[in-house]
Amino acid sequence: MNKDKKVLLAPLDPVHDIGLKIMNRALKENGYETVLLPPDYQPEEILKAALDNEVGAVLISRTLGYGVAELLSKFIDQAEAVGLREKVKIAIGGMGIRVELAQELGYDAGFGPGTVPEQVIAFIEDREPVLDLSGAIKAKKDITTGYDYAYANKRIEELLDQIAEKTMTWAADKTTSAIQRAELRRQMLELPEGKEREEARKKYVELSDEKIRNFYENGTMPPYTRPLAPQEMADLEKYVETTKSQMRMKKLQKTDKNPTVFIQYGTGCPFMDIAHAKVGESWGADGVVHFDPSWNARAEGFLEGVLTHEQDGTIITWENLQKIKESLEPSTLWQVRAHRGLNTPETVLLAGKAGADMTKINVAYGSLGGGTDPARLTVDAIQCMKYAKEFGMPFDVVTNEELCGVPAAKAFAGMLTTAHIAIKMGCRPVLQPLFVYSPEVMITGEMEDNYVDFNAGKIMALRSIINAPIWPGAPIGFLTQTEDRVQSSLSTAMHGALASSLGVEAISIASSDEAYSGGPIAGPSRIDTLTALKESFRFFGSASIKPTEQAAVIAEKIVNGIIDTLEKALEYETFPVALYAGVYGSTAEGAYPGRGGKGTVVTK
Amino acid sequence: MIMETCLKKVMDAVDIETFFVCKDEEEGRELALALLEKFGLKDTDIVFIEHSGPGARVRARGYLYRAGDQYAWLEGEN
Structure with a gap:
């Protein structure tokens, strides 16, 4: 017509x-x-x-x-x-x-x-x-853009500077088998096939644990692990191709103020991870975070091949990471964690080479709640930062020791110490406070009235210290969510609205079955929380959640606690020594210096 | 379309949410698990159940696949 x-x-x-x-x-x-x-x-x-x-x-x-x-x-x-x-x-x-x-x-x-x-x-x-x-075409976002890491709190900067300087000087002539393996892995990936590459591989195997050596030398798979068959690989390729051609990605954000949203995957199988990541991307997730199994982190050395695993966490191998990366949309931010365990330098190297946008580097949590020896993790973390800088990957620094019972102020002191070392090395760290109903507040009752003030107080405290990007997690609302689909989705949406209100750069969210411990997360449960979050962004738009006056009181208390912790830490020789001594979280508070890799730091 | 064909297309798990008119949580749990079994689901569990007054709100789950399994929806792509 x-x-x-x-x-x-x-x-x-x-x-x-x-x-x-x-x-x-x-x-x-x-x-x-x-x-x-x-x-x-x-x-x-x-x-x-x-x-x-x-x-x-x-x-x-x-x-x-x-x-x-x-x-x-x-x-x-x-x-x-x-x-x-x-x-x-x-x-x-x-x-x-x-x-x-x-x-x-x-x-x-x-x-x-x-x-x-x-x-x-x-x-x-x-x-x-x-x-x-x-509206559905997304651009990949660098969440560190616009932050200059300038300190507003000069006292804290001065303390961090001294602790970082002493620690970096101490670590300068130290190395570990993880650092050596990472360099050997680089040779294995970069050298042409031949004697030199075989030599690097041989040395790599020598520097690995027995379980890993058995894999390379005898083909013995760790328990519950199998390689994916050629037919499965061909099927996956077709699945990814078909799915990519059908992709229409929703946008969660209503305004520019709304944060970038990450989901976490780690079903154990890279294929199921890919399926979940595609669901997440379709329903609006801006980024995905790779979770590896704890045994994978605790062994010296990584495996090889496209491997699936029947339990939580997807094994880090060069091939697994490549497959996952190939499946993602160009706009999707991809983070591979290297925050605990005995393979952190190799993790960051592999992540960088596979094209990850971000990694996760940590010392305090990995030492106090993640089971890794503080000295080992510190030396390895510095190497991780070098790789992160080389590959241009920002990384977040977590404070998950709060989940063990460490007060927020001490956990923040640990996060800032790691972040400050990174800043001095020219890296771009992202601060990751928890939005969580933590043991600390359960005891003090500081969240008795609401879930707003304590979380807001944390952000206000960090903002008063340094101009750095903030990415609450992980996931937001942790320990407030139940197995009830509606309750958990609503809790995520509310915490997301609060995070947006506070103007943070990014958030990590749970699925609506995150609190269920009887089995893996199911794909549809990811949609529940993404949809709920989108609705909260739509509901609030540019409007804000107003904390009570208590938030400022909490912020001040946290800042004072950070100063107190750092002053005590400065009395010790280095950052790891202060971690062993319980300055950043004591055994009475539920923090136990890890023993994984103890005694393995050597002088070059 | 037969049930088996539908179940093959499930990515990982089937959640059934409903309200059972029942006397307590235990009865609600039994009913939910029995319903999942009728659907042909074997790897089943209760994700969430809350009984109050007239009955129980239930979120019951049957896993078709766990990590490491061979996924029929993937095989179907070739």
């Missing part, structure tokens, strides 16, 4: 006509002359208006209800009887209307909820709609 003819818009409905009014405006803006009838007209009156105005199209709207299908069907019969049906296009729109129903009732088209004006105009003009997908 061309624009010489008018379009009649008629609500065949006693009340509702909003949809038609929106459509009327869009048609007018597109150069159409329209006739908009008010609600509560009889079919005969509508048909008369169509004939009188010699329209080219009739758009009927109606909310579906009891007996309505008959009414709509009858309208088509009446249109036929007056000779209108053959001459004009007739479409129906409204709540409950589906394409199939419209066809069944004899209409040329049906438009249900979510219809955009372009779809209706395209129908009138006999063409395919040209949909604006710009």
